[in-house]
Amino acid sequence: MSLAEAPEPERPAVPLLEARGLTKHYGSVQALDGASFTAYPGEVVALIGDNGAGKSTLVKTLSGVIRPDSGQILVKGVPVSFSNPLDARAHGIETVYQDLALAPDLDAAANLHLGREIYRWWPPLHVLNKTEMRRRAVAAFADLGVELPDVTAPVATLSGGQRQSVAVARAVAYASEIIFMDEPTAALGVVQRERVLDNIRRVRDRGITVVLISHNMPEVLAVADRVEVLRMGRRVARFTAGQATIEQLVGAMTGALTTEESA
Amino acid sequence: MTRLAPEVPARALARSPQLVRRLLAAGETWVFAALIILMAIFTGLAPGKFLTLNDLSLNAQTTAPILLMAIGETFVIITAGIDLSVGFVLVLCGVVAGEYYLSNGGPDAGAGTIWVGAILGIATGAAFGALQGIAVAKLKIPPLIATLMGLGVAEGLSYLITGGSDLRSVPNALINSIGTGGIGGVQWLIIISFLATLVFGLILAFTRFGRYTYAIGSNPEAALRAGIKVDRHLIKVYALSGLLAGVAGILNLGYFSTTTISGHPLDNLTVITAVVIGGASLFGGRGSMLGTFLGVFIPELLATGLIIVGVNQYWQYILTGLVLGAAVYLDQIRRRLRERA
Numbered sequence: 306m307s308l309a310e311a312p313e314p315e316r317p318a319v320p321l322l323e324a325r326g327l328t329k330h331y332g333s334v335q336a337l338d339g340a341s342f343t344a345y346p347g348e349v350v351a352l353i354g355d356n357g358a359g360k361s362t363l364v365k366t367l368s369g370v371i372r373p374d375s376g377q378i379l380v381k382g383v384p385v386s387f388s389n390p391l392d393a394r395a396h397g398i399e400t401v402y403q404d405l406a407l408a409p410d411l412d413a414a415a416n417l418h419l420g421r422e423i424y425r426w427w428p429p430l431h432v433l434n435k436t437e438m439r440r441r442a443v444a445a446f447a448d449l450g451v452e453l454p455d456v457t458a459p460v461a462t463l464s465g466g467q468r469q470s471v472a473v474a475r476a477v478a479y480a481s482e483i484i485f486m487d488e489p490t491a492a493l494g495v496v497q498r499e500r501v502l503d504n505i506r507r508v509r510d511r512g513i514t515v516v517l518i519s520h521n522m523p524e525v526l527a528v529a530d531r532v533e534v535l536r537m538g539r540r541v542a543r544f545t546a547g548q549a550t551i552e553q554l555v556g557a558m559t560g561a562l563t564t565e566e567s568a
Numbered sequence: 569m570t571r572l573a574p575e576v577p578a579r580a581l582a583r584s585p586q587l588v589r590r591l592l593a594a595g596e597t598w599v600f601a602a603l604i605i606l607m608a609i610f611t612g613l614a615p616g617k618f619l620t621l622n623d624l625s626l627n628a629q630t631t632a633p634i635l636l637m638a639i640g641e642t643f644v645i646i647t648a649g650i651d652l653s654v655g656f657v658l659v660l661c662g663v664v665a666g667e668y669y670l671s672n673g674g675p676d677a678g679a680g681t682i683w684v685g686a687i688l689g690i691a692t693g694a695a696f697g698a699l700q701g702i703a704v705a706k707l708k709i710p711p712l713i714a715t716l717m718g719l720g721v722a723e724g725l726s727y728l729i730t731g732g733s734d735l736r737s738v739p740n741a742l743i744n745s746i747g748t749g750g751i752g753g754v755q756w757l758i759i760i761s762f763l764a765t766l767v768f769g770l771i772l773a774f775t776r777f778g779r780y781t782y783a784i785g786s787n788p789e790a791a792l793r794a795g796i797k798v799d800r801h802l803i804k805v806y807a808l809s810g811l812l813a814g815v816a817g818i819l820n821l822g823y824f825s826t827t828t829i830s831g832h833p834l835d836n837l838t839v840i841t842a843v844v845i846g847g848a849s850l851f852g853g854r855g856s857m858l859g860t861f862l863g864v865f866i867p868e869l870l871a872t873g874l875i876i877v878g879v880n881q882y883w884q885y886i887l888t889g890l891v892l893g894a895a896v897y898l899d900q901i902r903r904r905l906r907e908r909a
Binding site (some may be wrong): 422 | 708774775776777779782785786787789790791793794795796852853854906
């Protein structure tokens, strides 16, 4: 196989987010082995790979949850270093985790504002402005076309799809640049899966880049503009979704096809 | 098909069952119901005798230290933790204050000395709690073990400092004011413990401190990823528990006019029982100060009620145990129902 089969399209010179040669090992396991990743403004880019390819580790490094052993992360061409999720957030990067990272006993409004509460009266007292948070939550869900029967019900009482929507709405409400979605449809039924894909398109239409981590090839081809493939801790291929086939993607994931020799 | 008028009536219809559902789901509702049923039974069995004002105030007085410790324990349990050390920290703080009074005038000590001693005792409690918090948050020692360890340390220190015999040189001014005095017929013990309940109830329900307490108990990983400083918050929560045990220690010192070194071996279990009866979940994320407040008085009410209706008062322990079991069982059912939804 040769590079010619999956040509890389023309792109703006400066990527929104770029990872170069990231490495990360856990004991003897090399989770990232010189992994690279590129996301351009306003696109949906899918990050695919087999189990253990390093997708989750890569996402965690790019969203500030873990620090890479070596390598470089650049935002708009400027090298950055994330020591925690807040650093990543400060650059407009939000993540929808696979486990959603919601507090089940708190309501949707509280979860939407978790760690970013709004206060009333004399701010140093940190008295929660529940009314305002509720108002903004309702607005945020409406904005995303999400129907929640009650933003004051504990999240644990919501359905899987509704919980997913809460997590997505939270990311959308704060992301100014880029949202990572780690297997957002893995736990969902068919109808809810469609809704999530709609959400992804809607987010992209607001000019926010979406990085979709997924196993589901048809889904990836349906929603992504571009696809990057990880295998054994490094990027092995890049495709334009419109020109790629499922066979090519699977080939790249399993090592049958390589379009990129090194990161 | 008739068309429903838009929005408003439909929503109003939907709201009332929602309110009922929420009431049923709230921990306090069940405690309230239990309390009212108990009161009704005792009042029915002994009309005119049960719940005279005198009973109530005596109850509140002896329960003030328990209530104070239960406030702190509520925060701890909502973080999915537990603090077994409270009764022993109470004693230690009383001992620290007592030692200070002993070497600074004893029974004749003035207000200034009393304040310094009280602050020393309370600070001891807060520092002790903070250390336990560090053991839980930083060293990742399970709360049960961390505070069991703290329990041993606090008890040992109390005996070491006093040489094993209670300190009795408590300032008279402390005994006459905080210990037994009051304003307008209401004892200081009641004023202080009820006021603390109110203040910390408001903090739990309406401030960032309370919100983070629930969030950490509900999903610590989510709290961490949301940027909440989970370790620091846990340390604060355990420090608060120690601090309130310290306040309870000073009140205890004033009320009994001695350090009561061996007098509080079961306070921790009494306190945990009250908090759990009050609807707090041992799994974290749930609980309220109102529930705890009611939970503290249920065993008291049982005891008083049983005495008044002439039943052997030791039934109180059996009944309290059963109520505790029922409270936890209810929590389990609620959890299961919720997961299914």
